[in-house]
Amino acid sequence: MRNPRRPSRAQQRELARRLGPGLHRNVALAGQTSFKIGGPAALLFEATTAEALATAVRVARELDIDYFLLGAGANILIGDRGFAGLVIANRARGVSVRGTFVTAASGALIYPDVIDTAVAHDLSGLEHYVGIPSTVGGALWQNLHFLSPAPARERTMFIGEVLHSADILGADNVRRRVDVDYFEFGYDQSVLHGRDDIVLSATFELEPGHGEALARIMDENLRWRAERHPPLDAEPSAGSIFKKIDGIGAGRLIDEAGLKGFAVGDAQISPRHANIIVNRGAATAAEVCALIMHVQKRVEATTGYWLEPEISFVGGFAPIKRIAA
Ligand SMILES: NC(=O)C1=CN([C@@H]2O[C@H](COP(=O)(O)OP(=O)(O)OC[C@H]3O[C@@H](n4cnc5c(N)ncnc54)[C@H](OP(=O)(O)O)[C@@H]3O)[C@@H](O)[C@H]2O)C=CC1
Numbered sequence: 233m234r235n236p237r238r239p240s241r242a243q244q245r246e247l248a249r250r251l252g253p254g255l256h257r258n259v260a261l262a263g264q265t266s267f268k269i270g271g272p273a274a275l276l277f278e279a280t281t282a283e284a285l286a287t288a289v290r291v292a293r294e295l296d297i298d299y300f301l302l303g304a305g306a307n308i309l310i311g312d313r314g315f316a317g318l319v320i321a322n323r324a325r326g327v328s329v330r331g332t333f334v335t336a337a338s339g340a341l342i343y344p345d346v347i348d349t350a351v352a353h354d355l356s357g358l359e360h361y362v363g364i365p366s367t368v369g370g371a372l373w374q375n376l377h378f379l380s381p382a383p384a385r386e387r388t389m390f391i392g393e394v395l396h397s398a399d400i401l402g403a404d405n406v407r408r409r410v411d412v413d414y415f416e417f418g419y420d421q422s423v424l425h426g427r428d429d430i431v432l433s434a435t436f437e438l439e440p441g442h443g444e445a446l447a448r449i450m451d452e453n454l455r456w457r458a459e460r461h462p463p464l465d466a467e468p469s470a471g472s473i474f475k476k477i478d479g480i481g482a483g484r485l486i487d488e489a490g491l492k493g494f495a496v497g498d499a500q501i502s503p504r505h506a507n508i509i510v511n512r513g514a515a516t517a518a519e520v521c522a523l524i525m526h527v528q529k530r531v532e533a534t535t536g537y538w539l540e541p542e543i544s545f546v547g548g549f550a551p552i553k554r555i556a557a
């Protein structure tokens with residue numbers, strides 16, 4: 233994304249008039265991301281319903297104000313200079329059940345909001361994604377995935393497999409209902425990457441399940457994550473930093489390059505998982521970027537592969553100090 237522009241006074245006045253309460257100025261963003269990094273938002277609007285979310289996006293577009301839609305902030309790095317435009321924080325979290333269909337507002341957390349509701353109704357299909365920080369909108373954006381249940385764990389399961397339909401605000405500012413095919417899901421991929429559509433709510437079609445079997449899958453998956461990933465509460469991160477290449481995990485390549493534990497300031501390649509950068513306390517976005525560039529060069533030199541970041545970079549970034557190779 234290009235550096236966002238600061239809205240003029242006239243744009244800010246009109247925005248405040250049309251959005252009313254819920255619009256705040258100069259809001260710290262670091263605490264609203266899983267990385268705990270990044271400067272402030274010049275303007276932030278809290279959307280607590282799908283209607284408020286649609287209105288905020290529509291108004292920002294009509295007033296030509298740069299905006300960013302913030303989900304759980306689990307897959308982004310916000311620059312140290314923050315976001316000079318409007319951040320729309322998606323806090324629309326309602327979830328409802330009708331038969332085997334679960335409908336959730338796009339700001340609902342996959343876990344616990346949606347999974348706990350589904351499991352309480354003995355519905356199966358979403359329990360695989362337990363413990364992953366993501367809103368429903370973020371999950372559709374990236375086609376959230378996890379391994380199939382133990383012991384086989386023979387394939388990757390995708391949230392697109394259980395999506396029935398979604399309500400979106402199209403890039404043309406028109407609300408419509410679309411079915412699963414609209415999203416053109418792939419691995420870490422959906423139509424949303426290339427189109428300015430906003431997911432307002434999603435409906436999942438699940439299967440009747442059994443409480444014990446669902447609980448077993450959730451326990452095993454939580455244990456799998458706890459054994460491999462640094463704990464988010466103690467070691468803030470944005471999950472996997474780099475994409476897989478030709479089915480090869482970036483973690484393996486970074487590990488082979490001998491970079492586990494390597495740090496730039498407080499940004500460190502997790503000693504536990506080489507594809508995760510952890511914030512040891514006061515890491516800046518500039519340090520994370522310097523570390524990312526260092527990893528790219530070292531991995532290319534040792535393996536021939538060029539790693540592409542999997543996370544999104546949001547807002548304004550201070551100049552990055554290069555690390556000597
Ligand atoms: N598999 C795993 O173990 C893990 C996976 N993740 C992934 O990280 C993401 C975390 O989601 P979350 O924290 O909520 O997202 P974020 O707040 O991190 O935003 C990430 C991107 O999602 C897009 N987005 C968010 N909400 C919507 C929406 N309602 N409609 C359209 N696009 C939206 C935005 O794209 P844009 O800029 O185009 O508006 C944004 O750039 C998920 O995709 C999840 O799959 C994260 C950690 C671990």
Ligand SMILES: C=C(O[C@H]1[C@H](O)[C@@H](CO)O[C@H](OP(=O)(O)OP(=O)(O)OC[C@H]2O[C@@H](n3ccc(=O)[nH]c3=O)[C@H](O)[C@@H]2O)[C@@H]1NC(C)=O)C(=O)O
Binds near residue numbers: 378
């Ligand atoms: C954590 C995320 O998603 C995760 C998701 O939770 C799990 C389970 O489905 O599969 C992927 O992780 P992953 O652990 O397979 O990540 P990769 O970095 O690709 O590493 C996998 C490979 O590297 C090896 N590996 C990993 C870490 C390490 O320190 N050393 C090492 O050798 C593993 O043994 C494995 O062979 C997703 N990551 C990506 C980039 O696809 C995320 O998106 O943020």
